Amino acid sequence: MLPPELPPLPALTRAECEFIDSYLEVIDQLGRINPAHGGDTYGALRAAQALVSRAAAVRDALDLMHRRGENGLHAETLARALRVLDGERRTARVSLPPTAGG
Template sequence: MFPEGPKIPALTEAESKVVDAYVAVLKRLGDANPTQTTGTYTALRAAQALVSETRALRDALTLMFERQEKEIHVRTMAKAMQSLDCERFLPRLGPPDDGASPDVS
């Protein structure tokens, strides 16, 4: 048998696309963070992919709106993101916690 993972709340198809797209944006944003990478090429590729991911998020939100899903149910979306372990992206979104000061020229 498979181990039972966290339970993801029931989402509409459009809500599910929003969550998936938002998670992808978080990942790409962390990859593009200049305080979390050592190479410009890696950050450039992440930034280029971020454009596509944000378009997907926009399209998912547009789909929700077109389907008359005018409200975002914050608690449900938060539970879905917690179930998908979105907190793992948070450390990469800001500066490192190691106390390193930024380069000064």
């Protein structure tokens, strides 16, 4: 049985694609650093080190978009792209887990 087919990504500029990809990589690193999810200090340290370069990639993508005259972020379109790329699950790792009692 094949997995369900994902909806297609919305049409994005190359800079928007870089922005979304880099943003999700930042989110992934923040999720690995999140102390509420446990783990070890070495893994968190490695994620923190990687976060620096991924944040720079977000900055570079936004700078390119701005220089090209892309002055607005199309939130609805970018949110659709984030959902297709599993953004909801990935961003959940950044938040606090629910309390054990309720």
